[in-house]
Amino acid sequence: METITEHPEPKYEILPKTSTNGEAAGNLLEVAMGPHHPSTHGVFRMDVVLDGEKVVKLKPVFGYLHRNHEKIAENTTYLGSMPYTDRLDYLCSMTNNWAYALSVEKLAGLQPPERAEYIRVITAELTRLVNHTCLVGFLLQDMGALGTPLMYAFREREWILDLFEALSGSRMMCNYMRFGGCRVDLPAGWIEQAKKAVDSYSGFLDEFEKFLTENEILVARTQGVGVLSSELAINASITGPMLRASGVNYDIRKVDKYGIYERFDFRVPLGDHGDVYDRYMIRLLEMRESVKILNQALRDIPAGPIIDPKAKIRGFRPKAGEAYGRIEGPKGELGFYLISDGSPNPYRYRVRPPSLINLTVLEDMCLGQDVADAVIILGSVDIVLGEVDR
Amino acid sequence: MLGEGIIKGMAETARNFLGSYTDPARLVTVEFPEEKVPAKENARSFPFLIFDGDDAAKGLRCVACQICEKECPPKCIYITKSKDKKPDYVGKSQFYPAVFDIDISVCMSCQICVEVCPFEAIKMDTEFELSNTDRFGGLLFDKQKLAKPNEHYHKIHPTEAAEVDGRLGAEKAKLEAKAKADAEAKVKAAAAAAIPKPAPDSSAPAVVK
Numbered sequence A: 001m002e003t004i005t006e007h008p009e010p011k012y013e014i015l016p017k018t019s020t021n022g023e024a025a026g027n028l029l030e031v032a033m034g035p036h037h038p039s040t041h042g043v044f045r046m047d048v049v050l051d052g053e054k055v056v057k058l059k060p061v062f063g064y065l066h067r068n069h070e071k072i073a074e075n076t077t078y079l080g081s082m083p084y085t086d087r088l089d090y091l092c093s094m095t096n097n098w099a100y101a102l103s104v105e106k107l108a109g110l111q112p113p114e115r116a117e118y119i120r121v122i123t124a125e126l127t128r129l130v131n132h133t134c135l136v137g138f139l140l141q142d143m144g145a146l147g148t149p150l151m152y153a154f155r156e157r158e159w160i161l162d163l164f165e166a167l168s169g170s171r172m173m174c175n176y177m178r179f180g181g182c183r184v185d186l187p188a189g190w191i192e193q194a195k196k197a198v199d200s201y202s203g204f205l206d207e208f209e210k211f212l213t214e215n216e217i218l219v220a221r222t223q224g225v226g227v228l229s230s231e232l233a234i235n236a237s238i239t240g241p242m243l244r245a246s247g248v249n250y251d252i253r254k255v256d257k258y259g260i261y262e263r264f265d266f267r268v269p270l271g272d273h274g275d276v277y278d279r280y281m282i283r284l285l286e287m288r289e290s291v292k293i294l295n296q297a298l299r300d301i302p303a304g305p306i307i308d309p310k311a312k313i314r315g316f317r318p319k320a321g322e323a324y325g326r327i328e329g330p331k332g333e334l335g336f337y338l339i340s341d342g343s344p345n346p347y348r349y350r351v352r353p354p355s356l357i358n359l360t361v362l363e364d365m366c367l368g369q370d371v372a373d374a375v376i377i378l379g380s381v382d383i384v385l386g387e388v389d390r
Numbered sequence B: 001m002l003g004e005g006i007i008k009g010m011a012e013t014a015r016n017f018l019g020s021y022t023d024p025a026r027l028v029t030v031e032f033p034e035e036k037v038p039a040k041e042n043a044r045s046f047p048f049l050i051f052d053g054d055d056a057a058k059g060l061r062c063v064a065c066q067i068c069e070k071e072c073p074p075k076c077i078y079i080t081k082s083k084d085k086k087p088d089y090v091g092k093s094q095f096y097p098a099v100f101d102i103d104i105s106v107c108m109s110c111q112i113c114v115e116v117c118p119f120e121a122i123k124m125d126t127e128f129e130l131s132n133t134d135r136f137g138g139l140l141f142d143k144q145k146l147a148k149p150n151e152h153y154h155k156i157h158p159t160e161a162a163e164v165d166g167r168l169g170a171e172k173a174k175l176e177a178k179a180k181a182d183a184e185a186k187v188k189a190a191a192a193a194a195i196p197k198p199a200p201d202s203s204a205p206a207v208v209k
């Protein structure tokens, strides 16, 4: 694929030189949106400089939720960081667990058994459903469809959280995966329950689409807004649904084939324009593909052990070395880079958070748009501040 | 036609709204304090210490090995080992925790302590209505408050508890069998010693002083 190294110039340029430091000059107005703005989905601030209604400059300010995740992880055992990964992107604890478990498995040379791999795929795809459902609900809420779509989305999410609770004991902070497998086996009747939830999901998606996708207001608000070109998306290392909405065919489930994803038949939906509408539609289409994967995985899951017999709970010390494990999280490429010096704690622990990196193009997408559109553009990026700030 | 999509959406909302009056399956929430959803079998809130028998002070399974204290990610467990020993649940002489505190305002319900405990002594409770007006003392659970009988464990996690009990029972039976075999061997050895000219044990390594 052809890459362009030059950063494209912002299209909208009316600023006199004096105001580039953010100071209001003449008819420009500087507004701090956040950190407690309902549209920022957490504690996040956008410093915008406005010319009337148009955004001429935007600076994302984050770090309000910094918890020192990486340093804490370097001072605790490998297993001890697992519950902290739940709290990175708190909507998707299962995929966070998987990404971390994957890198430690690479480091220690563990191989999860067949059943564990299936359970991982099932929980990860359920997590994708949860995340995308929440995202479309919040996005529509940002657009002014107050309450109703979000509540419908949360109603569906509830069935999946019930499944997570039955499996792992917790609805959101699952702490379920272990190095070399999973913590506990599926409880009796879980698969039937999951099948029921997955079966009803296509119906919900149809309902949801009937409800809003053709809505004239939604189309008017989203089409052509917040366009992200594929060149910029590639150059800025955007991953996940954001990248695919810009028309770049890159899905780590297909590229890396981690776990057992190569066994499943699913397609990667791609957008055409890279605008907010495409990013909204991509999520809906991806949910349909997830339902497809889930149907296959729930049909094929074998019996057997759920953890590698070599895996150790106490006194786990991988040999010295380094490893990078990455998965296609619901928000993009989630990776953990670990360096081991043979001690019980990692020497270096680094998270590649998709939310943070996807956020870096926020200004490019917002320039020249109305300030009201900046809100939905931010919504369509899909950030969780727990992961951005860590 | 302009507005068609909006009308379609409104129809969908109306269907959901009216549906909630006719179909109980469409009602997805419960009125919380009056009505409660029963806890799932695997549900977890905060840890508690198991004791066998009726006396919490005597039957506590914890042997104060302090593994959970070390492994707890936010370090909210505090243990002081006892000076003396007393018999544990299998009858072996063991230390016991003189102090065992968990600060549940720090605990993040991660269950790591349960996983690392080699003695099945600490398990997760499902009780979650623990709000308290005393934020220092009220949320610092000590040994007395943490100790709960094995029956409680059976009540909240029946499958898991049955499995654990089976394992512990097997362990205990094995230990007893071994103790019996040892006793028999001792009797035999004593009998052998009574016979003059005992054969020197050639397999024993020579002790170099």
Ligand code: SF4
Binding pocket: B046, B047, B071, B072, B073, B074, B075, B076, B077, B102, B106, B107, B108, B109, B110, B111, B112, B113, B114
């Ligand atoms: S549940 Fe987790 S945080 Fe709480 S005491 Fe156990 S190990 Fe510590």
Ligand code: SF4
Binding pocket: B061, B062, B063, B064, B065, B066, B067, B068, B069, B079, B116, B117, B118, B119, B120, B121, B122
């Ligand atoms: S609860 Fe278990 S791990 Fe913790 S000190 Fe007691 S015996 Fe050891």
